[in-house]
Amino acid sequence: MTSSQPHLHQKSPEIQQFGTVTQLPIALSHDARMYACQRLNRVLADTQFLYALYKKHHWVMRGPTFYQLHLLLDKHAEEQQTLVDVIAERVQTLGGVAVGDPRHAAEITEVPRPPDGVENVPTMVSRLLEAHEIILADAHDAAARVVALGDDGTQDLLVSQVIRTGESQVWFLAEHLVVTPLAQG
Ligand SMILES: [Fe+2]
Numbered sequence: 001m002t003s004s005q006p007h008l009h010q011k012s013p014e015i016q017q018f019g020t021v022t023q024l025p026i027a028l029s030h031d032a033r034m035y036a037c038q039r040l041n042r043v044l045a046d047t048q049f050l051y052a053l054y055k056k057h058h059w060v061m062r063g064p065t066f067y068q069l070h071l072l073l074d075k076h077a078e079e080q081q082t083l084v085d086v087i088a089e090r091v092q093t094l095g096g097v098a099v100g101d102p103r104h105a106a107e108i109t110e111v112p113r114p115p116d117g118v119e120n121v122p123t124m125v126s127r128l129l130e131a132h133e134i135i136l137a138d139a140h141d142a143a144a145r146v147v148a149l150g151d152d153g154t155q156d157l158l159v160s161q162v163i164r165t166g167e168s169q170v171w172f173l174a175e176h177l178v179v180t181p182l183a184q185g
Contacts, residue, residue, distance in 0.1 A: 043139055
């Protein structure tokens, strides 16, 4: 008998476990794809937390530079969110499993947890800069190592997207920590 009743509450065991890669015909060895997925998942987890840090600081920003920082941090958050998707889809392209659940990402990230409350503006800007540098150092190292294993695509993503975006955002943020008068008396 036919029925249009959906079969709800379906359950299955995992069909691919985290930390494994399927074989795709992309001319990269199993070891190269495993290694790249491991490195990318760390960058992915860190980038998810950098995105969240940008959003938190976008919301709780204070003081006379509130408006410009409120807007700038949201722009950077959007760019980091785009990176999250690009990195995750690279993991899938390599046959891996991208870190998705934020509780899983929290187990992997090296970005320090901020206090739940509000810090002053220079401290919040510094916190973002420090998170950026953690990711940049890791991305530089990962880029050099994956290219040695023949994974040009992952190296290109890390260099042209993760590193270039991060460096530019660091520039825009760091200029807010320069003490300069608005006018000379
Ligand atoms: Fe907003």
